[in-house]
Amino acid sequence: MKQNKKIVVIGGGTGTYSILSGLKNYPADITAVVSMADSGGSAKKERDAWGLLPSSDIRKSLLALADVSTSDSLLLRKLFQYRFSEGEGFVGMTFGNLFLVTLTKIMNSQSKAIEKASEFLRIRGKVLPVTMDKIDLVASYADGTKVVGEHFIDQPAHNGKIAITRLYTNPKALLNPEVGKAISESDLIIIGPGGFYTTIIANLVINGMGEALSKSQAKIIYIQNLMTEIGQTYKFTASKFINILNQYLPSKNLDYVFINNAPIPPNILKRYQKVDAEPIMNDFAKTTSFKVIAADLLSPKLVKKETGDLLNRSLIRHDSSKIAKLCMKIIDLV
Amino acid sequence: MKQNKKIVVIGGGTGTYSILSGLKNYPADITAVVSMADSGGSAKKERDAWGLLPSSDIRKSLLALADVSTSDSLLLRKLFQYRFSEGEGFVGMTFGNLFLVTLTKIMNSQSKAIEKASEFLRIRGKVLPVTMDKIDLVASYADGTKVVGEHFIDQPAHNGKIAITRLYTNPKALLNPEVGKAISESDLIIIGPGGFYTTIIANLVINGMGEALSKSQAKIIYIQNLMTEIGQTYKFTASKFINILNQYLPSKNLDYVFINNAPIPPNILKRYQKVDAEPIMNDFAKTTSFKVIAADLLSPKLVKKETGDLLNRSLIRHDSSKIAKLCMKIIDLV
Numbered sequence A, B: 001m002k003q004n005k006k007i008v009v010i011g012g013g014t015g016t017y018s019i020l021s022g023l024k025n026y027p028a029d030i031t032a033v034v035s036m037a038d039s040g041g042s043a044k045k046e047r048d049a050w051g052l053l054p055s056s057d058i059r060k061s062l063l064a065l066a067d068v069s070t071s072d073s074l075l076l077r078k079l080f081q082y083r084f085s086e087g088e089g090f091v092g093m094t095f096g097n098l099f100l101v102t103l104t105k106i107m108n109s110q111s112k113a114i115e116k117a118s119e120f121l122r123i124r125g126k127v128l129p130v131t132m133d134k135i136d137l138v139a140s141y142a143d144g145t146k147v148v149g150e151h152f153i154d155q156p157a158h159n160g161k162i163a164i165t166r167l168y169t170n171p172k173a174l175l176n177p178e179v180g181k182a183i184s185e186s187d188l189i190i191i192g193p194g195g196f197y198t199t200i201i202a203n204l205v206i207n208g209m210g211e212a213l214s215k216s217q218a219k220i221i222y223i224q225n226l227m228t229e230i231g232q233t234y235k236f237t238a239s240k241f242i243n244i245l246n247q248y249l250p251s252k253n254l255d256y257v258f259i260n261n262a263p264i265p266p267n268i269l270k271r272y273q274k275v276d277a278e279p280i281m282n283d284f285a286k287t288t289s290f291k292v293i294a295a296d297l298l299s300p301k302l303v304k305k306e307t308g309d310l311l312n313r314s315l316i317r318h319d320s321s322k323i324a325k326l327c328m329k330i331i332d333l334v
Helices: A014-023 A042-048 A056-065 A071-081 A095-107 A110-120 A150-156 A179-183 A196-204 A207-217 A237-246 A266-273 A322-333 B014-023 B042-048 B056-066 B069-081 B095-107 B110-120 B150-154 B177-185 B196-204 B209-215 B238-248 B265-273 B320-331
Strands: A007-013 A026-035 A126-129 A136-141 A146-148 A164-170 A188-191 A219-223 A256-260 A291-295 B005-011 B027-036 B124-128 B136-141 B145-148 B163-170 B186-189 B219-225 B256-260 B291-294
Touching: A007 A146, A007 A179, A007 A196, A007 A322, A014 A322, A014 B291, A026 A179, A026 B056, A042 A150, A042 A219, A042 A237, A056 A095, A056 A150, A056 A237, A071 A095, A071 A188, A071 B095, A095 A110, A095 B056, A095 B069, A110 A126, A110 A188, A126 A179, A126 B069, A136 A150, A136 A196, A136 B150, A146 A150, A146 A164, A150 A196, A164 A196, A164 B042, A164 B124, A179 B238, A196 A207, A196 A237, A237 A256, A237 A322, A266 B145, A266 B209, A266 B320, A291 A322, A291 B163, A322 B095, B005 B177, B014 B056, B027 B056, B027 B177, B042 B150, B056 B095, B056 B110, B056 B124, B056 B145, B069 B095, B069 B124, B095 B110, B110 B124, B124 B177, B136 B196, B145 B150, B150 B177, B163 B196, B177 B209, B186 B291, B186 B320, B196 B209, B219 B320, B256 B320, B291 B320
Parallel strands: A007 A026, A007 A188, A026 A126, A188 A219, A219 A256, A256 A291, B005 B027, B005 B186, B027 B124, B186 B219, B219 B256, B256 B291
Antiparallel strands: A136 A146, A136 A164, B136 B145, B136 B163
8 A cells, every 4th residue: 555645844823724724635644843932822821820832833733633524523623722702811812722731731741732632633643843842932133133032023012124134042942853753754844834933934943953854855845925924024025035944944945935826805905004014026036946836825715803812813814725736736746 | 121220419519529429330320410609719700701600510520420431531530620720810720610611602501511521521420500590699697697699608708607597599590490300200319418508508499499309209318518617507516407408498308317427537626626617416316307327428538638729628528439338228228
C-alpha cells in the first residue's frame, strides 16, 4: 500500500486553521506546528495566572483537524469553540482553552494534554507546539525602539508604520524535538498564511527550526497573506515578504509562493483602508527562484465577529478547499 | 428477570455524594434529586453573570455516579473535579461547573446539558434538578428577621444561634415533573444527609414535592447529619430534626431514621467546638412512628480541604458503603 504523504503546516492562527481545514479532507498525514508566542487575550491569563504556554493557536489547529462525522463530535467542537461573553475574568476566554489548561494542570504536561484533547476531538493528524519553552517575542524597529510581547507587536503603541528590523525571542527557545522529526520526515511544508512576524517568523526564530528546514527534503510552499497589516507589514509588496522571509531562512529556498489574484470587494477594501491595510501587490520579477502560483485563493464567505471576542480579526479569509487542491497537485509531484 | 429496585436520593451536597457513591455499587436504579437554591461560590457567577441555575450540586451528584472503570473515565472525573486556585474570576470555580455552564449555553437547556454530561461521564443512574425555576431561599428567624439567599442562610450575619422558624422560596418554585415521576415510581427514598435547611428542606419546600412524596408507596429513610451546624441546627437534638422535618412533610411519615453512634475522635470534636458544632444527641423516645437505626455511619477518612476551595467543608463524612449496605437491607424488605 502506498504511504500517505506527510505534510507539515507551520503557523498557528486563523490562517493555519483555513489551510488545515482544507487539507484534512485528503489522505495525507498532517502535522500542524503552532507558534507559542501569543501573549494577548486568553494567553495573558494562561501565562501570568496559570504559568502555562498559550493555547489559543493549539485550540484553533485542533478544531481545524477535529472530527465532524458524529453529533457528539460536533457538540465537542462547539464546546471547544464556545467563547464566554459574560462573567468577570471570563470575557473573551474560550472553553477550549480552559479544557486545555485544566488537562495540562491535571496531566502536568502540555504535550500530553494536547494529545489527550486530540483523542477527545478525534483529530486527523497532529498538533505540535513549536517549542515547549516559555518565551516572549521581541521586535526591534527601524527607529531604534524595541517592543516586548507578541500582543504589543501586533498592536503597537507607535503608529504601526515603522518597519521591524529584527525579531527574536527572549529567552532563546529550543525547537520541540517532535517538530524537528516531523519536518525531517515531511514531503511538503506549508508556511503561512498568518501574522507575518507574530505568527510566521515567530516560528522561524525558534532555535533549530532553520536547521530542520534546511535539512528537510520537503518542498516548501509559502502562502502569502491576503492583505498587508499595520504594525507588521505596512505597505509590503509580495517580494518584500519573501526578502524578509529569506533572512530568517538563510539556507533554504522556497519552492512555491501562493498569492491571491482575485479582487477584494470594494466595500471590504474600504473597511481595510481605515486600518491602512491593502491587498498585497504582486511585484515578483518574471523569473524567480521559486514558482509563483497566482490564483483565486479568496473564500467567498465573510468573517463575522463572535460575541465576546475581544481581539480584532480579519474580514476575509483564504479558501480552504482551493488551497488544499493546489497543495495536493504539488504533492503528487513530490 | 427481576426488575432493579428504584431509589431516589434527595439532597445535593457532599452528604448526597457519599450516599450515591455507596449505592452505585448495587444493582439499583438511582435518581439523585438535587437542590437548586445554591447561591454562594460558583453559583453566584452562574446565576448573576450567566443567568443559569447553580450547578455545583449537580456536578457532585454526577461525579458520585460517574464511571471509574477506564483510564479515560478517571481522567474525565478528574477534569470535572479540578478546582482553579489562581486566575482572576476563576478562584474556587471547578472545571465541571464550567463544563455544565458551557453545555447549557450551547444546548440552550440545562436538562439536556445534564443528560449530555451524564453520557460523557457514563454515570450509573440519573441526576435531576428538583426544580428548573430560578429561586432564592428565604429564611425567617425567631427574632423576626429574614434572610434571602442560601449562602447567607448558611453563613448568617447574625450569631447563627437564632432558630429558623420558616423556610420558603422566592418566587414559588414548581417541582421538576421528572422528579415527580421518579418519586412516584420509587421503592425507596433517601433524604439527607446535608445542610438541614439549605439543602434538605430546600428540596421539600418546592411546590409539588410534598404531594409527590405523600402519594409515593416508597419507604422513606432520613439520614441524620453527623454534627449540628451553627446557622441552621444549633443545639438541635435528633428528635428536633425530625419534628421540623415533619412540619415540611405534613402528610407523609418517615419509615427509618439513620443516626450515627460511633464516637467522633476528640481532636476532631475540638475543632468542631470552635464553630459551635457538636454530635447530634440521640434523644428519640423508646417508641417512635419510624424505626431508628443507630449504627456506626462514620467514614474512617478525614476530609482534606482542596486547594482553591473558598467554602468551609465538614471535616468528617458519612461512610458510603456502610450506609449503602443498610439501605440495601431495607430495600430487600420493600
